[in-house]
Amino acid sequence: MPLIAPPLSLYVHMPWCVKKCPYCDFNSHGVKGEPPPYAEYVHVLLADLDADLRDFGSAALGRPVQSIFFGGGTPSLFAPELIDRFLDGVRERLPLADATEVTLETNPGTVEHGRFDGYLAAGVNRLSFGIQSFDDDKLRRLGRIHSASEAEAAVKSAQDAGYANINLDLMYALPQQTLEGAQADVTRAIALQPTHISHYQLTLEPNTAFAANPPPLPDDDHAWAMQEACEAQLAAAGYGQYEISAYAQVERRCVHNLNYWRFGDYLGIGAGAHGKLTRTENGTVHRRWKTRHPKAYLAAAGNAGRIGGDGPVAVDELPFEYMLNALRLIDGVPLADFSERTGIPMERIASALASARERGWLIEDTERLQTTALGQRFLNDVISSFLD
Template sequence: MPLIAPPLSLYVHMPWCVKKCPYCDFNSHGLRGDPPPYAAYVDALLADLDADLRDFGAAASGRPVHSIFFGGGTPSLFAPELIDRFLDGVRSRLPLVEGAEITLETNPGTVEHGRFDGYLAAGVNRLSFGIQSFDDDKLRRLGRIHSAGEAEAAVKSAQDAGYANINLDLMYALPEQALEGALADVERAVALQPTHVSHYQLTLEPNTAFAANPPPLPDDDHAWAMQEACEQRLAEAGYAQYEVSAYAQADRRCVHNLNYWRFGDYLGIGAGAHGKLSDTATGTVRRRWKTRHPKAYLAAPGGPERIGGDAPVAPDELPFEYMLNALRLIDGVPMADFTQRTGLPDERIATALAAARQRGWLAESPSLLRTTPLGQRFLNDVIAAFLD
């Protein structure tokens, strides 16, 4: 079956943050001693992009970019002038579609206030605030450096600067949290009128401080009750769920994350960044990731040492990789997309599909891959059914 190239996005990893949170398993590094070499890092990002475009050839060069996402760490530690210089560099190397979504993650600590108009002028048209909770006690237990009042002030400051597309990250099932507390967080988020809310459960990830010293968390039944109640409240406020942990106002779904979930392509640049490209010439899906530590990444700008790994996805692994993303979408995806984005025939997943439908996990539709409400609750089991 022919492999058809999907839309292309660009992910940019900014690895530094003010303080590492105890639940965080991302490639982030707290500030210590001298300030990080922010300007040199932007130079290294552009050198990394140049090298990837050269290495990937026609699989990447000249393809229009639909979205750019600055993740971290805390990307807003980088001054607007540096973000502007980087985006100018991207535009000189790759075409951007008209109105391309450009997202910058930011934390509401006071250290970053007063920059939002500069980011907007640079071309960043969407902000994502890592708020997590509006309860000061819960923020303290999560290791956050901001207060609830500072979070509200930061969001309002961005809106005053002209931002009309804002996401708020919220967590639920926090240490010793009750249902009322989870709903109170949603109420305060809705009052700020963001266009998008990411609402996800706190989990204990390996190699984190919380995993080594677990806090008292609500059990699964209480966590599920929080999810259902908060989902209902968000719906009442005009935020439709379109992915397991994503809720948006009309026409404000995150373009960048939708491309991930639809098994789209993305270049990943920066320390620890991951990328995925479809090579239609060879019929393969290829993943590349960069070395994680900022010092090692900076030591070889654009050089082969920046690459932490690079390999095609084995055909036997493609069904699982595809379902790991696509089945998170509440509305599902067309069945035809599986063949177009993996190059595999439908027959490769026929047995797993039949079993999942028999269990009531997937909708009975020959043209659509979509989980049922039962399948959404047991999503990990549904996805595991597609392991070879």
């Protein structure tokens, strides 16, 4: 079946942070000694974008960019004028959709008074705060550099600067956390009236300090109790769950993440950034990722050495990759999107669909792909059932 090019986003990875957190498995590098070359990095980001646009041609050009996301690391280590310079460069190279969502991740411990005005003026219209908890003891255990009061002050400062679209990241099932403690974090988050809350379970990821020396975490039953109780709190406060870990006020769902989950396209620039592009000219879904270490990425300066891996996704892997994203959405996706975005006829997954429905994991709907409440709880099993 012919592929149809989906919406396009842009992901920008900023790899530095003040200190690496013990649970973090992202491509982030603590700042040591001399300050990182922030201005040079912005220059190289634009060279990386230029090279990707040359390499991908029509697959990357022509479609307006729906969203831009600065992730990290800690993007708020970059001064507003550098973010402004980069966004100006993007506007010169790519068309932007009306009201393009532009998100910048920020650490409450790195913000400086007055910076939010600068980010807003540069074109950043959405902020995502890595709060994680409002309990100072839990923040210390997580290796965070901010306190609960600093987190609250940073959010209020952003709101005073004019930000009307703010996400707060919260974790639950933290070391020695109680159900009451998890609910207290949600209560304090809601009190700040953000438009979006990401609420996800702390997990021990390989190659992290926590994986090497695991802290005492709540067991699965206690973690599930926290999830259910906090979901109810968020719903009562007007935050609708639209993805396994995402809750939003009306009309405030994250455009960028929705594009990921709907198997949309995105250019990925920056050290360790991943991208995905639909190449309708040859009928493939293409993935490319950049070399991880900032020094190697900077040394490549937009040349071939910036690429850490490259190539089409194998057809046998596409059903799993698609479901890995789409099944996270609480409301699901139109079933027709599967063939349009993978090029694979529905007959290829008919058996897996039938089996998942028989197990009660998917709703009985021939036009929609959507998990049941049971399917959401056992999501990894549901997704794995689509492995060839």
